[in-house]
Amino acid sequence: MTEPSKPSKVVLAYSGGLDTSVILKWLQQEYGCEVITFTADLGQGEELEPARRKAQAMGIPDKHIFIEDLREEFVGDYVFPMMRANALYEGHYLLGTSIARPLISKRQIEIARELGADAVSHGATGKGNDQVRFELGYYALNPDVKVIAPWREWDLTSRTRLIEFAEAHQISVPKDKRGEAPFSTDANILHTSSEGKVLEDPWEETPDYVYSRTNNPEDAPDTPEYITVDFERGDAVAINGEAMSPATLLAKLNDYGREHGIGRLDLVENRFVGIKSRGMYETPGGTIYYIAHRGIEQITLDRGAAHLKDELAPRYAEIIYNGFWFSPEREMLQAAIDHSQRHVTGTVRIKLYKGSATLVGRKADVRYNLYSQDVVTFEDDAGAYDQQDAAGFIKLNALRLKLLKNRRNQ
Numbered sequence: 001m002t003e004p005s006k007p008s009k010v011v012l013a014y015s016g017g018l019d020t021s022v023i024l025k026w027l028q029q030e031y032g033c034e035v036i037t038f039t040a041d042l043g044q045g046e047e048l049e050p051a052r053r054k055a056q057a058m059g060i061p062d063k064h065i066f067i068e069d070l071r072e073e074f075v076g077d078y079v080f081p082m083m084r085a086n087a088l089y090e091g092h093y094l095l096g097t098s099i100a101r102p103l104i105s106k107r108q109i110e111i112a113r114e115l116g117a118d119a120v121s122h123g124a125t126g127k128g129n130d131q132v133r134f135e136l137g138y139y140a141l142n143p144d145v146k147v148i149a150p151w152r153e154w155d156l157t158s159r160t161r162l163i164e165f166a167e168a169h170q171i172s173v174p175k176d177k178r179g180e181a182p183f184s185t186d187a188n189i190l191h192t193s194s195e196g197k198v199l200e201d202p203w204e205e206t207p208d209y210v211y212s213r214t215n216n217p218e219d220a221p222d223t224p225e226y227i228t229v230d231f232e233r234g235d236a237v238a239i240n241g242e243a244m245s246p247a248t249l250l251a252k253l254n255d256y257g258r259e260h261g262i263g264r265l266d267l268v269e270n271r272f273v274g275i276k277s278r279g280m281y282e283t284p285g286g287t288i289y290y291i292a293h294r295g296i297e298q299i300t301l302d303r304g305a306a307h308l309k310d311e312l313a314p315r316y317a318e319i320i321y322n323g324f325w326f327s328p329e330r331e332m333l334q335a336a337i338d339h340s341q342r343h344v345t346g347t348v349r350i351k352l353y354k355g356s357a358t359l360v361g362r363k364a365d366v367r368y369n370l371y372s373q374d375v376v377t378f379e380d381d382a383g384a385y386d387q388q389d390a391a392g393f394i395k396l397n398a399l400r401l402k403l404l405k406n407r408r409n410q
Contacts, residue, residue: 007031039068092267217356292357296345
């Protein structure tokens with residue numbers, strides 16, 4: 001049996017950090033192939049030019065170094081469609097890491113196609129969800145691509161071994177990487193997640209130094225702040241009447257969330273690979289957005305559509321969490337969800353105060369509004385609702401209950 005041929009070119013999802021720098025050198029040595037680095041700016045708040053310099057220092061020519069600002073595409077084409085569904089994994093998690101992986105996978109495959117690369121690689125470990133998300137994305141977009149997952153192949157199984165490899169190959173090792181990291185993080189414009197080490201005991205409260213995106217709610221301003229968010233067809237388009245692009249709008253909500261300590265989540269979740277893990281998530285702007293979107297749906301979405309959406313949302317969230325963004329089932333659900341958002345247009349008012357974002361007002365133009373004060377009022381409704389109609393409604397719904405009771409009494 002012949003051994004599979006080694007790839008000639010590999011597109012590596014490259015952060016410029018220690019792990020992916022070691023992977024870059026390992027790919028060059030292990031496979032003897034050209035490496036193309038791809039670094040996505042998803043709003044993680046880090047300077048990305050050092051990634052370029054590190055890649056250059058390791059012999060990567062400029063034409064094979066890709067650093068791209070994908071913030072608008074990320075928010076507009078991935079975060080907003082997910083938010084239309086009100087997706088929460090296991091009732092809590094706003095899927096900040098999960099939703100970023102499909103876009104990274106897509107761009108890796110596109111770059112591979114543009115440059116004639118026959119393989120892609122990532123730095124996800126063999127215990128986590130991200131390996132699944134990256135690779136399901138790769139295969140959905142290019143079934144024949146070769147995937148290289150170093151953490152499942154190499155023998156660098158400890159931080160010490162990783163650092164020894166780096167030093168042996170003149171890869172710079174930051175001082176904060178020489179000791180055992182207290183926790184690991186992943187960040188983008190939607191959220192920051194932290195897990196591992198100091199967070200592994202689910203009984204222990206998360207230390208305050210872990211939080212990076214939000215002020216401690218106890219130290220947040222003592223005066224509440226009110227903001228308005230405008231929606232059109234299910235997507236937010238303005239804050240306090242000021243029109244903004246998707247990424248700019250989410251960044252602004254992040255600023256409000258940071259100031260008021262909103263969006264912290266301590267969660268023990270079920271990973272797709274079967275492990276329970278404890279993570280700490282900060283999703284300041286996303287939390288405000290979620291509450292605002294549900295608020296405008298309250299007066300613009302029909303009861304039947306709203307309840308069906310609530311049934312579909314956990315399934316939709318699980319699909320994204322497990323890495324099936326490019327699956328037909330996600331696309332089918334997305335079509336139904338997007339159809340439901342045709343009239344989700346209006347304005348909500350949110351109160352921000354010491355860790356909470358509270359919906360306190362919502363309004364919509366008569367073209368979209370399903371809420372009628374004339375019908376719901378406790379005062380004279382001038383014939384808008386005939387209360388006598390309720391008697392027949394109740395009797396029809398009670399009929400099967402009466403029959404059941406009569407059968408039991410026989």
